[in-house]
Amino acid sequence: MNLSSRIVITGLGVVSPLGNDPQTLWKALKDGRCAIKSEKFLEEKGYMIPKYALCDTSFSQDSQRGKEMALYAMKQSIAEDGFTGELSGVYVGTSMGESEVFEECASKSSGSFEEGLANRFAEVIRENFQLKGPAYGYGSACAAGNYAIGSAADALRLGLVDVAFAGGIEPLSHIALIGFIRSRAMASGECKPFDKVRSGMQIGEGGAILRLEREADAIQRGAKIYAVVGELGLSCDAYHPTSPRKDGSGMAAAMEIALKNSNLSPSEIDWVCAHGTATLISDHAESKALHKVFGSKLPLVTGFKGALGHTMGAASAIEALVCVLALQHQEVLKTVGFENPDEELDVPVSCKNKKHTLKKVINSAYGFGGINSCLILEKV
Amino acid sequence: MSHFRKSLKATLKNIVHTSSQMKGYTLVDTLEWIESVIPKDLQKVDNGRSGFYFACADAGARTAIEFYKEALEKNVSFANPRNFPATLSNFVAASFAQKMAIRGPNINIVGGEECIEQLLLHALVDLQKGTLEKAIVSFVPSFLSQGADVGVLWIVLSRDEHDLSVEFSTQTDISNLTTVQRSLYTLLDEYPLKEGFVYPLKGARGSITFKA
Structure with missing residues (x-):
């Protein structure tokens, strides 16, 4: 066992508000589409901001939405060759789990909530694909996907598993929608990352599962290699339940x-x-962090939540997958929603699609509780 | 990735069990409980190089249910958002870190006892990478004990080149981890958990070795 093994991505699966496969998602993002829209069923329930970026879940068999997403993304991740390995681990992040189970328990004032817990997505993948390794659920708020991918890479480097399936899943959550609206974190209009007139987020649902292997193993079996998983950096603000440190020092x-x-x-x-x-505060703190790390030479920055909504625990997994596609296409995409540069942030936000040499990129994700994660992804 | 060596080692400082009554599932109830179960010697641990590794089977779940129930009763447009942060499964782990001023990694795994090995692994990997000096591993089996005591298992690991005593082999076999898990349970069987009791573990520094 070589503990300096490079870890590579050999399979991609995604369910997103802009498409249920990597190519469709990439094209939609490239076209500058936005998936966030008003939903009649949310209006009827009386939400002040009845907007959500929902996925097409017509593949679902009326089972619980998040688990269906997990299985659908997992299927895609092995679609090219069906390879799941001898000893395979599953590492899936989410902020809350299968929210509809908790909502049903609340509505009926009874029932078992075990099926809603955040580790069930990983377990359902393990059960359905008859995998023999461990299955862990990372409840790491809106940074959960990065945590899961980084943990899977470490397990591979340590030789604990031969193949790892990692990502994040976050289905529609009325609990989150109420929480964010009533916390005044939601924009009533567009979601405009890093824009001078940004006024908040919009939420969405989705998920992504990546297949990870040691590079030597992947080469030996002739697998297609999409990208290299680098290091995951983690920190905690230890500051406030919802707000980041204003100086961006934790990020x-x-x-x-x-x-x-x-x-x-x-x-x-x-x-x-x-x-x-x-949001005013989070984008401001993130800009401070970027300046602290990169000084005056900031690389191009893109935010995808104006297009996809904030898919919370799934966001960094979907965005990691988009990073992989960007590395493949050697192209930086525009930030949907961004129109007016904010001089105070002074961040070089990508405002148009641009061919760009990409060797190493950072996928940043931060979450409630002040948890901070940055995952490095590299071109093969 | 040259920072990985053939094995991961750290000093096991102590294992402590604390517990306190959980009055309810609001954010305030949870914060009160958190404050009451932090061992005295861990109340302010950070020197900028500590990490917190937490697991629980159901953190946030009951709060999520109660939050939504209240929202349905009041109308979703008038729901009180104050308990919303505590509906997320990482609220407890992040709040422990805030109270203890731990600014390193904050990992929250959802699950039962089987997660202890994964927490230890995360802690050891981070100690091994050299970015941390201390790792605090914390496990709560369940929060479903409203009105009763909810217990916490604390395992403190430190990076110490001169006294290496907790060791994972990192060769090829996951049974290594199973061995670690068994060892830990044996240890816990041997020393029945009592509130606030510190287990000295055969000496001041690193007296137990988990070896495959």
Whole structure:
């Protein structure tokens, strides 16, 4: 066993508000589409902001939505060759789990909520695909996908599993919608990451599952390799239940740890796939963090939540998949919703699609509780 | 990734069990409980190089149900958002970190006892990478004990080049981890958990070795 193994991505699966396969999602993002819209069923329930970025879940068999998404994304991740390995682990992040189970329990004032717990997505994948390794659920708020992918990569480096399936799943959640609306974190209009007139986020649902292997194993079996998974940097603000540290120091620490553990300098990062929720406070803190790490030489920055909504625990998994596609296409996409640069943030936000040499990129994700994560992804 | 060596080692400082009554499932109830179960010697641990690794089977679940029930009763447009952060499964882990001023990794795994091994692994990997000096592993079996005591298992690991005593082999076989898990349970069987009792583990520094 070589503990310095490079870890690579050999399979991609996604369910997103802009398409249920990587190619469709990439094209929609490239076309600048936005999936966030008013939903009649939410209006009828009386929501003040009845908007959501929903997925087409016509593949669902009326089972619980999140589990169906997990299985659908998992199927795609092995579609090319059906390979699941001898000893395969599953690592799935989410902020809350299968919210509809908790909502049903609340509506009926009874019932079992075990099926809603955040580890069930990983377990359902393991059960359905008869995998023999461990299955862990990472409840890491809106950064959960990055946590799961980083944990899977470490398990592979340590030789604990031969193949790892990792990502994030977050189905429609009325609990989250109420929470964010009533916390005044939602924009009544568009979601505009890093824009001068940004006024908040919009939420969405979705999920992504990536297949990870040690590079030597993948080469040996002739697998298609999409990208290399680098280091995951983690930190915690230890500051406030919902707000980040205003100086962005916690977010910066996560980026710095990822760079340090990868023996990279900031100048080697070609692009940042930002968290970019479009809330005043979070985007401001993120800009501070970017300036702290990169100084005056910031790489291009894109935020995808104006297009996809904030898919919470799934966001960083979907965005990691978009990073992989960007590395493949050697192209940085525009930030949907961004129109007016904010001089105070002074961040070079990508405002049009642009061919760009991409070797190493950072996927940033931050969450409630002040948890910060930055995952490095590299071109093969 | 040259920072990985053949094995992951750290010093096991102590294992502590604390518990306190959980009055309810609001954000305030949860914060009160958190404050009451932090061992005295861990109340402010951070020097910028500590991490917190937490697992529980159902953190946030009951709060999520109660939050939605209240929203339905009041109308979704008038729901009180104050308990919303506590509906997320990482609220407890993040709140522990805030109270203890731990600014390193904050990992929250959802699940039962089987997660202890994964928490230990995360802690050991981070200690091994050299970015941390101390890792605090914490496990709560369940929060479904309103009105009763909810217990926490604390395992503190430190990076210490001169006294390496908790060891994962990192070769090829997942049975190594199973061995670690068994060892830990044996340890817990041997020392029945009592509130606030510190287990010295055969000496001041690193007296137990988990070896495959």
